[in-house]
Amino acid sequence: MLTTRRPRIVIVGAGFAGYQCARTLLRRANGAADIVIINPNDYFLYLPLLPDVAGGALEPRRVTVSLTGTLPGARLILGEADEIDLDGRTVGWTDPEGRRGRLGYDRLVLTVGSVNKLLPIPGISEHAHGFRGIAEALHLRDHITRQVEMASAASSPAERRARTTFVVVGAGYTGTEVTAQGVRLTDALHRHDSVLRAGPRPRWLLADIADRVLPELDPRLSSTADRVLRSRGVDIRTGTSVAEATATGVHLSDGDFVPSRTLVWCVGVRPDPFVESLGLPTERGRLCVESTLRVPGRPEVFACGDAAAVPDLTRTGEATAMTAQHAHRQGKLAAHNIAASFGHGTEREYVHHDLGFMVDLGGKDAAANPLKLPLSGLPAAAVTRAYHLLSQPGNRARVAADWALDAVLPRHGVQLGLVPPDAVSLETTAPSDGARPRTART
Numbered sequence: 419m420l421t422t423r424r425p426r427i428v429i430v431g432a433g434f435a436g437y438q439c440a441r442t443l444l445r446r447a448n449g450a451a452d453i454v455i456i457n458p459n460d461y462f463l464y465l466p467l468l469p470d471v472a473g474g475a476l477e478p479r480r481v482t483v484s485l486t487g488t489l490p491g492a493r494l495i496l497g498e499a500d501e502i503d504l505d506g507r508t509v510g511w512t513d514p515e516g517r518r519g520r521l522g523y524d525r526l527v528l529t530v531g532s533v534n535k536l537l538p539i540p541g542i543s544e545h546a547h548g549f550r551g552i553a554e555a556l557h558l559r560d561h562i563t564r565q566v567e568m569a570s571a572a573s574s575p576a577e578r579r580a581r582t583t584f585v586v587v588g589a590g591y592t593g594t595e596v597t598a599q600g601v602r603l604t605d606a607l608h609r610h611d612s613v614l615r616a617g618p619r620p621r622w623l624l625a626d627i628a629d630r631v632l633p634e635l636d637p638r639l640s641s642t643a644d645r646v647l648r649s650r651g652v653d654i655r656t657g658t659s660v661a662e663a664t665a666t667g668v669h670l671s672d673g674d675f676v677p678s679r680t681l682v683w684c685v686g687v688r689p690d691p692f693v694e695s696l697g698l699p700t701e702r703g704r705l706c707v708e709s710t711l712r713v714p715g716r717p718e719v720f721a722c723g724d725a726a727a728v729p730d731l732t733r734t735g736e737a738t739a740m741t742a743q744h745a746h747r748q749g750k751l752a753a754h755n756i757a758a759s760f761g762h763g764t765e766r767e768y769v770h771h772d773l774g775f776m777v778d779l780g781g782k783d784a785a786a787n788p789l790k791l792p793l794s795g796l797p798a799a800a801v802t803r804a805y806h807l808l809s810q811p812g813n814r815a816r817v818a819a820d821w822a823l824d825a826v827l828p829r830h831g832v833q834l835g836l837v838p839p840d841a842v843s844l845e846t847t848a849p850s851d852g853a854r855p856r857t858a859r860t
Contacts, residue, residue: 425451435745466591495519525759590684621651628657630656655670666678731767
């Protein structure tokens with residue numbers, strides 16, 4: 419009797435694009451394909467809620483979703499993809515124990531995502547805290563708590579002030595939300611410390627070279643976020659960047675020196691360097707793809723998410739932004755077009771008009787424009803959190819419960835000490851998982 423082998427679809431990466439691609443393929447294939455995910459972690463990380471973890475509003479497991487638990491039928495290979503032979507159609511990886519493996523594929527989906535973007539500024543890699551993964555969020559929460567506790571026992575007012583001064587560079591989504599949640603955490607720690615509460619509040623400084631907070635968004639959202647942060651005492655420095663970082667403070671480009679023990683680097687992200695090692699055409703570090711998400715000249719290879727320069731058909735000549743909104747939808751389309759490549763349906767091009775943006779500022783504050791309708795305050799907070807609950811593929815009840823408890827109970831100010839500083843160094847290519855450099859063969 420003749421038998422037909424199931425086609426094998428290998429997905430490298432399990433971020434927004436990779437997770438949605440696998441989820442959609444499982445529904446469409448219904449067991450007719452061998453779907454394999456290669457990822458260094460056994461979870462999908464819901465990145466938009468990481469500031470809540472760093473600020474103590476959510477426990478870390480709330481923002482992680484089990485891959486094996488929510489993608490039944492897919493095979494998970496726990497490892498770091500570090501070699502691709504495009505001609506031989508194989509992917510090589512290294513598992514957490516250093517063992518090597520190799521797997522063939524009929525279709526390959528590259529969704530390796532992005533890493534911290536560093537700038538050639540003295541002291542940044544040695545003294546700044548990145549913010550791309552759960553390890554970094556946990557380490558930052560511990561670090562902030564430690565600085566407040568050490569400030570309470572400081573031998574001089576100058577040291578106390580430096581330890582309770584926190585500098586965030588980058589006023590985009592991440593920097594704005596980290597600052598908003600950080601203020602709430604340090605205010606709670608300050609209120610419950612008998613020594614510190616007699617003195618000034620902890621100081622937060624948010625700096626960006628742009629002329630306003632959230633420069634990529636509608637000015638009305640920017641204005642709302644600016645107003646909320648300033649009302650909480652945040653020192654916002656626009657048109658300002660970091661000239662040098664030291665162990666005792668930060669030199670700003672405006673000539674000011676800010677004594678501090680905390681510098682949070684939220685300047686942005688860049689595509690995973692693995693993309694450029696493939697030897698395929700790239701655009702600003704992102705893999706060039708067609709509007710169908712296929713890699714030109716490699717019809718069996720698809721790419722999407724932050725690692726792919728997907729043509730934005732709504733804005734001629736531009737690539738889609740590196741946002742979760744695009745990655746989520748591109749992952750679904752990649753699954754549809756892979757099915758079409760096997761004769762099930764017809765290929766489609768990626769077209770998406772932004773439905774609006776939301777920035778959670780913690781508590782009853784947010785800035786949002788769903789369907790281009792500008793909102794602020796409690797209505798924006800309600801819409802923003804409802805959106806996150808609907809978008810997260812798991813842990814919804816636990817996240818909602820944590821938010822409800824955070825509204826009525828003080829934040830838990832303790833250090834867990836689970837993440838050592840060398841595990842989140844900005845000098846690594848992927849600080850959140852300690853990834854090693856990867857190469858590719860063509």
